[in-house]
Amino acid sequence: MTAVPPWDAFTAAEAEVRAMVADPRWQGLSVPDRAHVLAVRILVTPAGDRWLFGAHARWHLHDPADGRWHLAPPPRGTRARQVGHPAGVLPDSVVPPGHDFHAEPGSTQSFVGPDVPAHLTEQVRQLVRGAGLKSELDYPLTAFGEIFASDVPSTVAAVWGTVMWCAYAPAFDGNERLITVFGEYLRRSLPGDEWVRWLPAPPLLNLVTLVAERLRAGQPRAALRLAAIMADTAQILLLDTRFRPRALALLTMVEPILRRPGLDDLHEDDEAVRRAWLERCPARLCRALHVETDSEAHFSHALYDLVEALSFVPDPRRAAAGFLADLSDSKGALPGRLDHRLRLAYEELRLAGRTGTSAAESTEPEGFPVRTGGVSTAPAPVLEVAPPDRGSAAAVLGAAYATGLAWGRLTGAKVPERGLAGQAALVRRMVHERDDNHTGLT
Template sequence: MTAVRPWDAFTSAEAEVRAMVADPRWQGLSVPDRAHVLAARILVTPDGDRWLFGAHARWHLLDPADGRWHLAPPPRGTRARQVGHAAATLPDGVVPPGPDFHAEPGSTQAFIGPDVSASLTEQLRVLLRASGRKSELDFPLTAFDEIFASDVPSTVAAIWGTIMWCAYAPAFDGNERLITVFGEYLRRSLPGDEWVRWLPAPPLLDLVTLVAERARAGHSRAALRLAAVIADTAQILLSDTRFRPRALALLTMVEPVLREPGLDDALPDDEAVRRAWLERCPARLGRALLGETDQEAHFSHAVYDLVEALQFRPDPRMAAAMFLADLSDSKGMLPGRLDHRLRLAYEELDRAGLTSTSAGEATEPEGFPVRVLTMPAPVLEVAPPDRASAASVLGAAYATGLAWGGLTGARVPERGLAGQTALVRRLIHERDDHHS
């Protein structure tokens, strides 16, 4: 007999809201009317927490101290009941407009553990070889010059930049073939070590600059070629869920240029072109662009992903707080951006002197961190049940670090944040490829 999953209040409420937002009549409702029907479906747990399934098809938790709603995964399986709530107190930002419920789910896995498929890598290798034969005189390196040698054409940089921009979290296995195929073009060794390459996420402006500079210089065919290389790369990346959401968004921004050459030529500068690209992206793909459009929201979503990736833990928030404790926060900006439950867990670590741990970390020669932990071991150890879970946690943790850097300017260490490097040890000896 097939086992029946136990009823869960959160799963039920989520299904109900999804059905309402999918109804064509939802688009015809005013924001106050949408807030009214959502407010009637708020859940309260025995500890008094109030939960709303709202914008971006994600859960929001009410902070009882100041009335703010924070993105936060719910405690599924916990008893909860539906309660009425004043619709007028719901901010517009938690009320779903509709298209936001159609976001691509993607994957939070880092590119450590589950490797990029051989077929995807081979397609990019072929594209890279053809692009590498272009002349650097026709395609000068106007961005990514810190990565590539000066005689490398910008067509190569366009492939690299597209891969890194589309990646959920560009932390790659040091032997990943997708990275090693760029070896002959690099100016210097990539950041990281023999275990992991902790790579920065480039801004969209870098990709825009490659194309826009050629157009301004009067080389319209070269500009079109670069746009085509970006689109071709993004098209190949669609097959991997770790790239797919941003690759889709990038395609919607670039393809109009291919259909209408010179579309952006009259714009005054690179930033204006960047804004034009962003405006072309449909609302359903908006979450993929938050790193470009709303750094505050981008960080909140990254934290949500991190807590969700840690659901195998008895206390996911304490585990997430461990990774957040690695972030440099000399100005004390972090706690106020966390939901009250996660903030309590973070403050517990702060009182123990275990926050901002990566700011002054020391590392052993092979790149693993040396940390003296004074909290009880069961609280501090994160042991994912399998490689896929570990890769998901690693990716979400690195994405959170990058998002924090984008929001505050805090530097992400070249050898990764302390908690993440500990997780690498659980993955690096479980490779799924057979490199010669």
């Protein structure tokens, strides 16, 4: 007889809200009416925390100090009861409009651990091979100049830019085949070391510039070719859930150009074209575009992913605080963006002088701690996590790196080229097991 999983208040409440939002009548309700039916389904734990399953099909935790609701994964398995809550004090931002429940599920895994599927890599290789045959005179490099040599055609950059923009967390095994495909075109070695390439996430504007510059130069066919390369690359990337949400979003932005050449001709500058691309993306994919449209929300969702990826540890928030401790926060802006439970864990580390750590200059080229007289000079990670399997480790690493990139996007803080301390420590747990054939992604 199949074992029945134990009843969980959070799982039950989530299922109930999902059913309500999926009901066609939800669209006919006013925002206050939606808030009312959500408010009566708020859960409270013995610790006094109030939880609401709401916008973006995610949980929100009420901060008793200031009344804000923070995106935060719940403590599943914890005893909780349903309580009433004044619907009028629920902000509109936590009330789901409906389309936000249709977001494409993706994976938080990095590309350290589970490899990119071989058939995907081979298709990208063929695209790059064809793109590399184009002339740089017809396709000048107008973006990604820090990555590629000046004589590389922008067709190659269009493939690269699409891969990097679509990646949830562009941290790759140092010898990941998808990255080595571009080796002959690179201007210099990629940031990172032998084990991991900690790559920057390019803005959508870089991709837009490749196309818009050709339009301004009076080369509409070249512009169309670049857009087609981006679409072809995104179509291939749909095969891997670490790329899929943003790949879908990018397809919705560039495919109209292919069906209606000249669609973007009237826009005056690159930023105007970028806005036109973003406006073409349907609302159901809006979370994939937070990286472009809402840096605050993007950071909050990445942090949610990080805490959720750490669900295997007894105290996920304390573990997440350990990764947050690596971030540069000279202005003290981070604590105010955390839910009160996570903020408490982070403040404990700050008071102990264990925040603001970095692995920037603490590792040798092969990625291990520098040792002087047999003693490691690398800063000790705040908390060593031990994921139960490769997939879990890749999910934590990806979410942690995505959080670091999101923080940089929000504040201008730089991510060290050799990664942050907690992430580097996690890599050392995985490094001798890389290069496998695992393709199952969480």
